[in-house]
Amino acid sequence: MADWRRFFLRVVLLRKESDHRDAAEDDRSQPVLPELTEHRWTRHTEKLVETSMRTMARRLPSVIAQSARLAWRASRVDTSVAIGLNLLAGVFTAFGLLATTGVLTALFSAGPTPDRVRAALPSLALVAIAAALRAGLQAAAGWAQSRLEPQVERLVELRLYELTTAVELAALDDSEFLDDLQRARSRGMMSAPRVVTTAVDVLTGAVGVVAAAGTLGVLHPLLLPLLLLTALPEGWASIRAARMRYVTELALVGVARRKWILSDLMADRRHAAEIRSFTMRGFLLDEYDRVAAYQRGVELDLARRQTIARVYGDMMQGVATAGVYVALGLMLWDGAVPLAIAGTAVLAIRTGQTSLANLVFAVNRCYEEGLYFGDYLSFATQAEERVAARALPSQKAGTETAGTEAPAAALPDDFGKIVVEDVTFTYPGADSPSLRGISLELHRGEVIALVGENGSGKTTLAKIMAGLYDPDGGDVRWDGVSLREVDPRTLWERIAVIAQEYTHWPMTARQNITMGRVGADGASTETAVLAAARASGADEVVDGLAHGYDTLLDRRFQDGAELSGGQWQRLAVARGFYRDAPLLICDEPTAALDARAEHHLFERIRTHADGRTVLLITHRLASVRHADRIFVLDQGKVTEEGDHEHLMALGGLYAELYSLQARAYHAA
Numbered sequence: 001m002a003d004w005r006r007f008f009l010r011v012v013l014l015r016k017e018s019d020h021r022d023a024a025e026d027d028r029s030q031p032v033l034p035e036l037t038e039h040r041w042t043r044h045t046e047k048l049v050e051t052s053m054r055t056m057a058r059r060l061p062s063v064i065a066q067s068a069r070l071a072w073r074a075s076r077v078d079t080s081v082a083i084g085l086n087l088l089a090g091v092f093t094a095f096g097l098l099a100t101t102g103v104l105t106a107l108f109s110a111g112p113t114p115d116r117v118r119a120a121l122p123s124l125a126l127v128a129i130a131a132a133l134r135a136g137l138q139a140a141a142g143w144a145q146s147r148l149e150p151q152v153e154r155l156v157e158l159r160l161y162e163l164t165t166a167v168e169l170a171a172l173d174d175s176e177f178l179d180d181l182q183r184a185r186s187r188g189m190m191s192a193p194r195v196v197t198t199a200v201d202v203l204t205g206a207v208g209v210v211a212a213a214g215t216l217g218v219l220h221p222l223l224l225p226l227l228l229l230t231a232l233p234e235g236w237a238s239i240r241a242a243r244m245r246y247v248t249e250l251a252l253v254g255v256a257r258r259k260w261i262l263s264d265l266m267a268d269r270r271h272a273a274e275i276r277s278f279t280m281r282g283f284l285l286d287e288y289d290r291v292a293a294y295q296r297g298v299e300l301d302l303a304r305r306q307t308i309a310r311v312y313g314d315m316m317q318g319v320a321t322a323g324v325y326v327a328l329g330l331m332l333w334d335g336a337v338p339l340a341i342a343g344t345a346v347l348a349i350r351t352g353q354t355s356l357a358n359l360v361f362a363v364n365r366c367y368e369e370g371l372y373f374g375d376y377l378s379f380a381t382q383a384e385e386r387v388a389a390r391a392l393p394s395q396k397a398g399t400e401t402a403g404t405e406a407p408a409a410a411l412p413d414d415f416g417k418i419v420v421e422d423v424t425f426t427y428p429g430a431d432s433p434s435l436r437g438i439s440l441e442l443h444r445g446e447v448i449a450l451v452g453e454n455g456s457g458k459t460t461l462a463k464i465m466a467g468l469y470d471p472d473g474g475d476v477r478w479d480g481v482s483l484r485e486v487d488p489r490t491l492w493e494r495i496a497v498i499a500q501e502y503t504h505w506p507m508t509a510r511q512n513i514t515m516g517r518v519g520a521d522g523a524s525t526e527t528a529v530l531a532a533a534r535a536s537g538a539d540e541v542v543d544g545l546a547h548g549y550d551t552l553l554d555r556r557f558q559d560g561a562e563l564s565g566g567q568w569q570r571l572a573v574a575r576g577f578y579r580d581a582p583l584l585i586c587d588e589p590t591a592a593l594d595a596r597a598e599h600h601l602f603e604r605i606r607t608h609a610d611g612r613t614v615l616l617i618t619h620r621l622a623s624v625r626h627a628d629r630i631f632v633l634d635q636g637k638v639t640e641e642g643d644h645e646h647l648m649a650l651g652g653l654y655a656e657l658y659s660l661q662a663r664a665y666h667a668a
């Protein structure tokens with residue numbers, strides 16, 4: 001944005017704010033919480049405020065081309081019908097106007113009235129046929145246009161979610177990427193059908209203008225500029241009203257965000273208990289009222305100024321129309337145009353006026369939606385690039401996203417040894433590495449424990465071993481096969497992860513265990529579900545549910561059940577056991593479990609969880625003393641390694657932490 005424009009915009013906004021402060025009825029017009037405006041969320045509004053009609057006209061073709069491509073992909077038939085019928089309707093508009101000349105010529109000719117009317121009938125029939133055909137074509141084109149909307153919507157939504165579920169996990173730790181995703185998901189995705197609709201509106205308006213202008217050109221070349229003269233004031237008024245809306249939106253961005261946050265706090269079930277116990281109701285309602293009062297003031301002012309702009313527009317249009325009629329009168333007087341042509345010209349000018357005003361409005365909307373749709377497109381391109389960068393060579397050939405071809409290297413179904421070699425990793429945007437050269441080995445059938453203080457890197461290492469992040473340096477190999485060389489999905493087929501932060505899936509208890517993976521037949525799936533539930537203690541939870549395994553676990557739905565934190569964790573553990581995977585990664589699997597359930601689970605893990613290899617992360621050190629080997633992590637490095645006895649004899653961090661916990665139990 002040019003500096004002077006930035007300055008001007010700021011002055012406009014500051015002036016508006018001070019106006020509102022002056023006009024405030026009481027001190028409730030200003031919110032008391034801090035400002036929530038963020039530039040990156042307002043960039044398009046700023047752009048719209050400063051965009052001139054010329055810039056819009058210059059950039060519009062590329063927006064229209066984008067929307068045409070999108071519409072074409074969504075439905076070739078509906079796109080062709082919407083465009084083709086609109087063009088045809090334009091032909092009939094022009095045809096109907098020209099036929100009107102015939103009607104008027106007959107009516108204005110000399111002779112008795114019945115004869116004149118009879119003479120006008122053939123042209124009148126043509127006018128009626130043209131009008132009926134035009135209306136029919138426009139209705140059919142409108143139908144195709146509205147059919148396009150849901151198809152475009154489906155296309156862009158599916159594409160977005162294909163990408164969000166395919167990008168590597170690290171992308172979702174990148175705040176820039178997350179911001180772009182938010183923009184694409186909220187306004188960008190919504191704009192896709194709108195950009196297509198408004199592009200068709202631009203076409204409809206343009207066809208109407210061309211039809212009217214063409215007719216006027218045929219009637220008399222001087223009539224053409226008259227059309228522009230009368231239509232411009234209304235176009236000016238509608239653009240000006242839209243600009244005012246953008247400026248107001250810009251000024252209210254912070255206010256609107258605060259309103260959403262407050263309404264979410266007051267209406268969401270998660271906050272309900274705290275609002276009551278901390279007696280926050282009055283404070284929140286008061287703040288909401290202040291924000292709403294401020295917003296109302298600004299919006300009422302907008303309505304007033306928009307009305308004034310429209311009244312000016314209407315007045316100017318009235319003057320221009322009067323001027324046109326005077327000019328037409330003079331042309332008639334002068335004999336430059338016959339009366340019938342002048343009559344048709346009046347009709348053509350009215351048709352052209354409406355179409356031109358619609359066109360200007362549609363151009364403005366199409367450009368606006370195009371800017372937001374641009375967010376969607378740039379996010380999709382960015383995400384596609386990320387997916388392609390992660391894809392293996394064989395996956396890249398001929399595929400847009402990862403996931404349709406065979407992996408470059410085959411991962412063994414089971415393994416003899418997993419080697420982690422000198423792994424380093426820094427989260428996107430983080431200042432320091434979370435892992436600094438970690439090396440360890442896991443042998444088939446072992447129980448390996450990772451221990452260490454908060455933030456030492458245990459979960460990060462587990463995620464790298466689970467193929468959720470690629471290490472920056474070093475490697476993880478399954479019997480010599482590097483995880484970098486395999487399709488991560490083949491790895492995910494061979495591991496089960498009981499994560500530290502797991503999802504409370506709003507599905508049935510059974511689906512929470514199977515997670516879409518069902519066995520060869522219903523009976524074997526049921527047996528596996530029951531075994532996994534027994535192993536984790538989830539069977540006791542399910543026994544207490546109204547519909548057993550078919551109970552929906554979400555209170556937002558009818559008959560949905562609410563589970564406690566520990567009950568959810570039992571289900572998460574059952575999910576891990578249900579996946580019959582050779583490697584089981586358990587990250588704090590007992591944090592919410594009661595003592596009995598915890599003991600039961602660790603017993604199973606100690607006995608190798610039915611033959612699996614287990615990577616266990618826990619702070620309950622009493623539970624790791626039976627692990628085959630224990631790795632102690634400190635600030636992203638392995639500082640101690642060995643079995644319990646060895647580490648206790650070493651007298652290092654493990655011994656210190658273990659003794660601390662042991663003392664706490666014996667203190668009483």
Ligand SMILES: Nc1ncnc2c1ncn2[C@@H]1O[C@H](COP(=O)(O)OP(=O)(O)OP(=O)(O)O)[C@@H](O)[C@H]1O
Pocket residue numbers: 173427428430434452453454455456457458459460461500
């Ligand atoms: N998504 C993330 N983005 C940036 N930094 C992260 C992210 N997740 C973890 N970290 C950082 O990486 C370091 C290691 O975190 P990690 O979760 O691996 O520790 P941990 O040993 O599992 O801790 P805890 O015992 O508390 O679960 C920490 O300093 C943490 O702040």
